[in-house]
Amino acid sequence: MIFQGSDTAWAVAFLLPYAAVFVFCVLYPLGIALWLGGRPHLFVELFEDPNYLRTVGNTLLFVGIGVNLKMFLALLLSGLFIRRGWRVRAIFMFFILPWALPALPAFLSIHWMFIGWGGLVHNFLVVLFDTDGPIWFNDRWLAMGTNIYAYMWKWLPFWTVVFMAARVAIPKEIYEAAEVDGANGPRRFVHITFPLLANLYLVCTLLSTAWTIGDFTTVAFVSGGAPALQTQVLATPGSRTAVSIANPPLGIATMLSALPLLIPLVILLMRRVHKSGIQL
Amino acid sequence: MTALAIRAATYRPAGWLRGLGLLVLAALLVIWTGVPIYNLLFIAFNQEDDEFSDDLWPDQPTFDNFLTVLTQNHWYLEHFWRQFGNSFLVGIMTMILTVLIGALASFVIGRGRFRHGWLVSNAALLTYAVPSSLLAIPFTRAMQQYGLWDTLSAVVLAEVTFATPYAILIFHQYGKLIPLEVDEAARIDGANPWQIFSRIYLPLMAPALVAVGSYALLLAWNEYLYQFLLLASTRNMTVAVALDQFFDSDEAPWNVMMAVAVIYAIPPVVIFYAMRRSMLAGLSFDGVKG
Numbered sequence: 001m002i003f004q005g006s007d008t009a010w011a012v013a014f015l016l017p018y019a020a021v022f023v024f025c026v027l028y029p030l031g032i033a034l035w036l037g038g039r040p041h042l043f044v045e046l047f048e049d050p051n052y053l054r055t056v057g058n059t060l061l062f063v064g065i066g067v068n069l070k071m072f073l074a075l076l077l078s079g080l081f082i083r084r085g086w087r088v089r090a091i092f093m094f095f096i097l098p099w100a101l102p103a104l105p106a107f108l109s110i111h112w113m114f115i116g117w118g119g120l121v122h123n124f125l126v127v128l129f130d131t132d133g134p135i136w137f138n139d140r141w142l143a144m145g146t147n148i149y150a151y152m153w154k155w156l157p158f159w160t161v162v163f164m165a166a167r168v169a170i171p172k173e174i175y176e177a178a179e180v181d182g183a184n185g186p187r188r189f190v191h192i193t194f195p196l197l198a199n200l201y202l203v204c205t206l207l208s209t210a211w212t213i214g215d216f217t218t219v220a221f222v223s224g225g226a227p228a229l230q231t232q233v234l235a236t237p238g239s240r241t242a243v244s245i246a247n248p249p250l251g252i253a254t255m256l257s258a259l260p261l262l263i264p265l266v267i268l269l270m271r272r273v274h275k276s277g278i279q280l
Numbered sequence: 281m282t283a284l285a286i287r288a289a290t291y292r293p294a295g296w297l298r299g300l301g302l303l304v305l306a307a308l309l310v311i312w313t314g315v316p317i318y319n320l321l322f323i324a325f326n327q328e329d330d331e332f333s334d335d336l337w338p339d340q341p342t343f344d345n346f347l348t349v350l351t352q353n354h355w356y357l358e359h360f361w362r363q364f365g366n367s368f369l370v371g372i373m374t375m376i377l378t379v380l381i382g383a384l385a386s387f388v389i390g391r392g393r394f395r396h397g398w399l400v401s402n403a404a405l406l407t408y409a410v411p412s413s414l415l416a417i418p419f420t421r422a423m424q425q426y427g428l429w430d431t432l433s434a435v436v437l438a439e440v441t442f443a444t445p446y447a448i449l450i451f452h453q454y455g456k457l458i459p460l461e462v463d464e465a466a467r468i469d470g471a472n473p474w475q476i477f478s479r480i481y482l483p484l485m486a487p488a489l490v491a492v493g494s495y496a497l498l499l500a501w502n503e504y505l506y507q508f509l510l511l512a513s514t515r516n517m518t519v520a521v522a523l524d525q526f527f528d529s530d531e532a533p534w535n536v537m538m539a540v541a542v543i544y545a546i547p548p549v550v551i552f553y554a555m556r557r558s559m560l561a562g563l564s565f566d567g568v569k570g
Contacts, residue, residue: 010473011388015400018385018444022403024426025419025441032418080305091306093553095313100552102502104520105541108527109320112534120319123334153316161560207409214411216505221527235413248417255414266409273405 037252046253051229051237058144059233059258062219063212066148070156071205075197077156078163079189099157107221110150114222140230143223147231150222151215159204166200167193199272206269213258234258320545324538345539354536356526359514367501367518367544370432374439374500375493381440382447382492383485387477389448390455391463401452408445412438413505420509430512438506443496454488455481487558494555501548519544 046052081092098106113120114136125133136142170193178188194201216235219225225232237254325341326333333339347353352360385404389397419438420429428434458481466476482489504520511517523544526537552559 007473011392014384014388014392014473014477017381018400018404018448021381021437021441021444022407025422025437026403026407026415029415029418029422032421033415036418036421077309080302087306091309095309096556097313097317097549100498100549101317101545102520102548104502104504104523105320105538105545106316108523108541109316109323109538112323112538113316113319118333120315120322120336123336126334127336150316153312165560210409211411214413216413216416235411248421251417255417258414262410262414266406269409270402270405 033252033256036249037256039249039253042249042253043257045250046257051232052254054230055232055234055237055254056257058231059213059235061144062147062151062215062233063209066151067205067208067212069148070152071159071201071208073152074156074159075163075194075201077160078167079193081160082164082167096157096161098154099161101154103154103217104221106154107150107217110146110153111222111224114146137223137226140227143226143231147219147222151212151218154218155208159208162204163197163200166197170196203269203272206265206272210262210265210269213262214255320538320542323535324542326535328533328535345533345535346543348536349539349543354533356522356529356532357536357540359517360519360522360540362515363517363519363522364544366432366516367520368547370435370439370507370518371497371500373432373436374443375497377436377440378443378447378496379489379493382444382451383482383489384477385444386448386451386455387481390452391460391476391481392473401448404445404448406445407442408449412442416505416509419506423510429510430516432511432516434510435507435518436500438510439496439500439503443492443499446495447492450492451485451488454485458484487561490555490558491561494551494559497551498548 077095081088081095116122116135116137117132121136122133125131134142136146174192174196175188178192183191214235215233219231219233219236223231225236229237234254234257237251322338324345325343326338327340327342327344349357349360352358385400389401419441423429423434423437426434428437462480462484463476466480471479502520504524507518507521508524511521514522519540523537523540526532526534526540
């Protein structure tokens with residue numbers, strides 16, 4: 001016990017910087033958000049706007065497909081990358097490059113790849129198949145797919161590394177015992193790896209879902225909401241409305257409307273983390 | 281011998297197929313990862329007005345776009361080096377403050393067994409789990425009220441706010457690896473909490489400090505939304521916000537913009553690979569408990 005009796009003053013002094021950051025940069029802005037964006041008429045305005053309802057649907061699709069597909073692929077790929085050998089190591093070092101690359105240049109590049117005429121994907125189709133291919137950002141579903149692809153491309157390496165760390169922590173003896181019993185690769189995955197990682201997988205999926213609901217950069221720079229704002233997600237009008245139409249309360253209300261989904265998610269996440277002691 | 285021959289005959293095709301499968305998977309992963317990066321370089325090395333050609337590689341690769349950026353030879357790039365410096369300053373300040381604030385708080389929670397420590401760790405966990413964009417506009421309002429809007433300090437504060445929770449959680453976990461007896465021995469020798477923190481805790485926490493410091497630096501360098509909302513004047517902008525100006529313009533030279541993007545991406549990539557061992561270790565210790 002370091003802090004005894006009069007040392008409480010030390011403890012308070014040590015905690016003061018973080019407490020100040022939390023109060024002035026989290027609690028106070030949260031208060032502003034509830035004060036400005038929590039007025040009922042704003043939500044009435046939102047729900048009367050057909051664009052808003054479509055945006056909610058887009059967010060659910062973007063998050064639902066993007067997060068789950070990414071997490072499942074990350075779990076599978078983590079099994080590949082914990083293998084030994086310089087070839088696997090070399091591919092792994094290249095594979096984690098999107099994690100290191102800032103999101104903005106990466107998404108600008110993907111935007112240009114799918115821009116249509118003159119984009120790399122278009123050129124590829126022309127050279128190989130002599131066809132122009134679709135104009136990706138003129139079609140809602142293709143644009144949506146491009147956003148999901150970009151999101152997965154950027155974040156797949158991070159979660160693969162998280163699962164690699166978890167896989168390495170599984171005692172080798174368990175696998176050795178399973179091998180003696182004749183369990184092969186897929187059966188080991190189903191009966192050992194997945195049950196042992198299930199809790200971490202759930203926590204990571206919840207965390208990633210919460211983060212992705214607030215993801216602004218992907219959609220803003222890949223499809224830019226095109227065609228005609230049909231691929232916007234909550235975070236894009238939530239931030240752009242406030243700036244471009246100069247209506248901050250409506251922008252805040254848009255983001256606050258994600259709270260009914262976000263609050264149970266965060267409560268479940270915090271309970272899981274406390275219960276299982278998983279490190280995030 | 282016969283049994284061995286049978287086994288060999290049984291396993292060889294499987295092994296061969298497995299090898300081929302892995303090769304195909306490796307090729308797919310390289311293509312998946314490489315294409316957007318190739319496209320970035322492809323446009324950056326292309327000649328002006330060649331971006332609408334049907335080529336798969338630059339017809340006549342050129343460094344001109346990079347020279348334009350490095351010499352600030354375009355009206356969009358008038359303040360490029362200043363903006364680059366701003367990005368660095370924000371990154372370094374975020375790194376220092378995140379490590380310091382996070383270490384101080386985690387020291388009290390983990391080592392001091394402070395009665396209300398759970399409040400701090402819950403506050404950190406909550407901030408960590410809530411998407412930062414939720415607070416983006418109200419945060420901007422708050423900075424306007426504090427008189428910090430359109431200053432780099434506001435951006436540093438924003439980055440520190442969202443990097444510190446991760447720091448506290450990682451330091452708290454890592455601190456558990458250091459025996460509490462070390463602190464108690466120092467206490468008996470007459471050391472006060474500050475001396476234990478600065479002379480024992482910090483040196484023993486060095487690997488975690490490096491991991492979190494690198495994380496904070498990269499977070500600040502890569503973040504866009506808060507920088508976009510908090511910075512308005514060209515001289516105060518970071519490179520991320522300047523890049524967005526290109527994106528929003530109809531007349532922007534895309535080749536030059538991609539050259540900016542490549543230059544902007546180099547520092548974090550270099551830092552990431554240089555620090556990758558400690559950064560990956562930050563994710564790996566004590567990975568699964570439940």
